[in-house]
Amino acid sequence: MPVSDYDPTSLPDLLPLYYRRLFPFSPYYRWLNYGGVTKNYFQNREFSFTLRDDIYVRYQSFSNQSELEKEMQKMNPYKIDIGAVYSHRPNQHNTVKSGSFQALEKELVFDIDMTDYDDVRSCCSAADICSKCWTLMTIAIRILDRALREDFGFRHCLWVYSGRRGVHCWVCDPAARKLSVAARSAVAEYLSLVKGGEETVKKVQLSDPIHPFIKESLMVVERYFSQYALAGQDILSNKESVDKVLALDLVAYFQSEKNPTKRWERLKSLVHQKRTSSKKATHADKEIMLQYCYPRLDVNVSKGVNHLLKSPFSVHPKTGRISVPIDLRELDQFDPFQVPTISLICEELDRPRSTEEEAEETKENEKDAGEKRKIRDYKRTSLAKYVKLFDSFVEGLERSRKGELLKKSDLQKEF
Amino acid sequence: MQANLFQGRRVSCFRRFQAHNMQFTKRKKAIGNYQAELYGHCLQFYGQPPVENISLSEFETFAVERLKLLKTVENLGVSYVKTSEQYKKKMEVEISSLNFPYRTEVDDRKPLTGPTEYEKRRKDHISHFILRLAYCQTEDLRRWFIQQEMDLFRYRFTDLPSKFKSDFLHRNNLHYDTISSEEKENLMDKLVHSTFTVSGTTVVEQDFYKVPFQDALDLVRTRKVFLKGGYAYIPHQDIVTIVLNDFRTRLSKALALTARSLPAVQSDERLQPLLSHLSHAYVGQDYSIQKNVGKISLEQIDPLSAKSFPLCMRQLHKALRENHHLRHGGRMQYGLFLKGIGLTLDQALQFWRAEFVKGKVDADKFDKAYAYSIRHMFGKEGKRTDYTPYSCMKVILSNPPSQGDYHGCPFRHSDPELLKQKLQSFKISPAGINQILELVKGMHYQLACQKYFELTHGIEDSGFSLNHPNQYFVESQRLLTGGKEVKREADTPRGGQGVPANKGADAPLDKPANPAQAAAEVTEDLDSLFQDD
Numbered sequence A: 001m002p003v004s005d006y007d008p009t010s011l012p013d014l015l016p017l018y019y020r021r022l023f024p025f026s027p028y029y030r031w032l033n034y035g036g037v038t039k040n041y042f043q044n045r046e047f048s049f050t051l052r053d054d055i056y057v058r059y060q061s062f063s064n065q066s067e068l069e070k071e072m073q074k075m076n077p078y079k080i081d082i083g084a085v086y087s088h089r090p091n092q093h094n095t096v097k098s099g100s101f102q103a104l105e106k107e108l109v110f111d112i113d114m115t116d117y118d119d120v121r122s123c124c125s126a127a128d129i130c131s132k133c134w135t136l137m138t139i140a141i142r143i144l145d146r147a148l149r150e151d152f153g154f155r156h157c158l159w160v161y162s163g164r165r166g167v168h169c170w171v172c173d174p175a176a177r178k179l180s181v182a183a184r185s186a187v188a189e190y191l192s193l194v195k196g197g198e199e200t201v202k203k204v205q206l207s208d209p210i211h212p213f214i215k216e217s218l219m220v221v222e223r224y225f226s227q228y229a230l231a232g233q234d235i236l237s238n239k240e241s242v243d244k245v246l247a248l249d250l251v252a253y254f255q256s257e258k259n260p261t262k263r264w265e266r267l268k269s270l271v272h273q274k275r276t277s278s279k280k281a282t283h284a285d286k287e288i289m290l291q292y293c294y295p296r297l298d299v300n301v302s303k304g305v306n307h308l309l310k311s312p313f314s315v316h317p318k319t320g321r322i323s324v325p326i327d328l329r330e331l332d333q334f335d336p337f338q339v340p341t342i343s344l345i346c347e348e349l350d351r352p353r354s355t356e357e358e359a360e361e362t363k364e365n366e367k368d369a370g371e372k373r374k375i376r377d378y379k380r381t382s383l384a385k386y387v388k389l390f391d392s393f394v395e396g397l398e399r400s401r402k403g404e405l406l407k408k409s410d411l412q413k414e415f
Numbered sequence B: 001m002q003a004n005l006f007q008g009r010r011v012s013c014f015r016r017f018q019a020h021n022m023q024f025t026k027r028k029k030a031i032g033n034y035q036a037e038l039y040g041h042c043l044q045f046y047g048q049p050p051v052e053n054i055s056l057s058e059f060e061t062f063a064v065e066r067l068k069l070l071k072t073v074e075n076l077g078v079s080y081v082k083t084s085e086q087y088k089k090k091m092e093v094e095i096s097s098l099n100f101p102y103r104t105e106v107d108d109r110k111p112l113t114g115p116t117e118y119e120k121r122r123k124d125h126i127s128h129f130i131l132r133l134a135y136c137q138t139e140d141l142r143r144w145f146i147q148q149e150m151d152l153f154r155y156r157f158t159d160l161p162s163k164f165k166s167d168f169l170h171r172n173n174l175h176y177d178t179i180s181s182e183e184k185e186n187l188m189d190k191l192v193h194s195t196f197t198v199s200g201t202t203v204v205e206q207d208f209y210k211v212p213f214q215d216a217l218d219l220v221r222t223r224k225v226f227l228k229g230g231y232a233y234i235p236h237q238d239i240v241t242i243v244l245n246d247f248r249t250r251l252s253k254a255l256a257l258t259a260r261s262l263p264a265v266q267s268d269e270r271l272q273p274l275l276s277h278l279s280h281a282y283v284g285q286d287y288s289i290q291k292n293v294g295k296i297s298l299e300q301i302d303p304l305s306a307k308s309f310p311l312c313m314r315q316l317h318k319a320l321r322e323n324h325h326l327r328h329g330g331r332m333q334y335g336l337f338l339k340g341i342g343l344t345l346d347q348a349l350q351f352w353r354a355e356f357v358k359g360k361v362d363a364d365k366f367d368k369a370y371a372y373s374i375r376h377m378f379g380k381e382g383k384r385t386d387y388t389p390y391s392c393m394k395v396i397l398s399n400p401p402s403q404g405d406y407h408g409c410p411f412r413h414s415d416p417e418l419l420k421q422k423l424q425s426f427k428i429s430p431a432g433i434n435q436i437l438e439l440v441k442g443m444h445y446q447l448a449c450q451k452y453f454e455l456t457h458g459i460e461d462s463g464f465s466l467n468h469p470n471q472y473f474v475e476s477q478r479l480l481t482g483g484k485e486v487k488r489e490a491d492t493p494r495g496g497q498g499v500p501a502n503k504g505a506d507a508p509l510d511k512p513a514n515p516a517q518a519a520a521e522v523t524e525d526l527d528s529l530f531q532d533d
């Protein structure tokens, strides 16, 4: 993966700059404070920091935005994780009676990592990704985002690039944050189709009737399948991978056909014939598509209320890329290699200002200089569009909170 | 048991329930009338506490029998798939043999033998409330009780003919939002495809309920329901899911309330010991305090490990002897087991030290790095929690072994091929091995282990249901050293233990976990607790 401009050893020099001038503290705090509706919601939130030399400190917590800012600027974490909202302040967890310190709420989160797809990627393996296999993430986001909204009725799903080889989703609706462990695991299982580890060849089993959720998911997969699997991964081109596909329970003789897309058409029609001729329906074509493309979730991450997940706008120490929100309106254009690295944006800061900017600057008085300067700062970098996206996500949350409040007070008026 | 002793003494602990019952004042009707109403259906939602006073002896009998029932429910739940025919059959047999209601007809004629339907229903009602008193005290007890009561309820509700189901809902004021026929029409296709046995016509015919998906997690998890906008659309045939959810919510609230008013009950010196006895009886798995502490010498461990240790412990023992080391997971699982079979702290220290120093650890390092955690297991360090030996469930479900680990359950965590070889090396017959592997394949690990027990002890039916490695040990020792009489005792269901009917039995199970309480209770039988002043 070409990260030519980023050198991990420069991190100690860049992080102070990043946290002082670029990290979007204001929307970040507004996000996690959730309007301050619930008492101590922000104060009881666990943060954990990974510092230099992999020193890991858990149970950090902060009273307000300025304390958060000050501490982050002091500690300059290599990585930030967000945990649950606890019953007490996490930094005082040692002082409360054991057993009474409990995780109460957290966003419903999902973690999708490319390494879980190694058996169906031929382009890369392990931590490597390329634009070909990134399609898998696109498919994953499309499928899960649809289900979270339409099936589960959630409205505030924040999708974030992990900085290296995967994506995270933060579902922030109040109802999602209140889900029990049992409910989280039920949601995650509803959304999981690919089962079994190294020892299982056939990882997707469909049976009749096919649930509407699976149908919807198949529609997404179908949009990408031939482009991704047939052309990109060439799953039907050489003997070895054909065997692998056919091990998934099909006897097809399409050797005479060389074109992968046509081979696939044959395979499908074969399945179709089988289906109409025998009583027991076969869904081999669908199962293959799903096994190759369906999102693979880490259920454990979603299940636990107290599970930690890397924070948006944290830096990935290996690649230097910022964990930025993903704009679903332009999902197909999202390119992980275009995501700015910390070195890039710090460099952009140092570039001489344009005359317009200068002019604007002299116009403004220096009142609340600090905050304004920070806003101006990130606006001059390629982080700008991601902060803007994040801002509008937080605004969306605020809007529906206000809507709820209005509804409540209207109800009260009626009585 | 001297039943006559209690004659004339009556208990009215249920007032405690009424104290927080909103409908208390409405209940001025004649009691007889009220009860006919109360027991009008064979299944209850336990909304109203009993209003009558009952004798202490009845109190005790009812409690013990329900406890037996719940223990059976638990055992069947780990041994069979809950939807299987076998499970249903066994449940039916157990429920009727313990004289709890399971038939749907109201039959007021006096049966030739046994109690009337009314008596059964009354027992069902009262015994449930007694156990609420006993099982509201800690989080663990509550969880166990709720789980078993839910399984019992699920079985009984599912078993009802549909007319009785509606009647049940109606009587208990359970109304759930149904969707309109237009909505049904619009969603027809999706509704048909979301449920296995629903076709177009049955969609039209039956009601669909619309509930927040959080109230139907079992259906959501298995994708057996249609979801839209955060709501689950549940066909009437699956209504048990919603009812059960309601049942759990109410029961857990009720238990929390009962716990709050419990101090009053506990101050009743006749009830308190009985209740605490009852609640300790469930544990069936509390092997933390043993009668035979110090009765085992270190030399015996090797032969015992071959004869009376379950496979998981035998494997750990062997690994320890061979490598002179065990990693943390193994030390915990094996160390607590050894404590459970009766090793003293000193013996344990000596045992582990002797083995570790043969390996890479010298005595000094052992004392610095490992002794602490062993004392910890015995509650002598740190928070002084008395660690309880792991149950099979815990071994099977939590902390799976990884590279370099020997802990876990061999039936669950070994490759079947390796397991087979191991069993062959223990001279298990090929037919026996096949039986075991079949059970493993069906994920019935404890049953596989039990089969192994039967094969290695040369018996047909072990007569207990295995849920703890220490239980395996106790049962094995009973067979090998206890002789016939003790063997018979082992046949009584677990739930029977810890109650006076069994007082002759060697029942390590009924000792409370708290040593202080143990001291107070070991010497006393229930009988003596109820002696008149």
Ligand code: SF4
Residues within 6 Å of the ligand: B310, B311, B312, B313, B391, B392, B395, B396, B408, B409, B410, B411, B412, B445, B446, B449, B467, B468, B469, B472
């Ligand atoms: S079933 Fe229980 S006793 Fe038997 S090997 Fe597994 S964990 Fe040990």
Ligand SMILES: [Zn+2]
Residues within 6 Å of the ligand: A121, A123, A124, A128, A129, A130, A131, A132, A133, A134
């Ligand atoms: Zn790739």
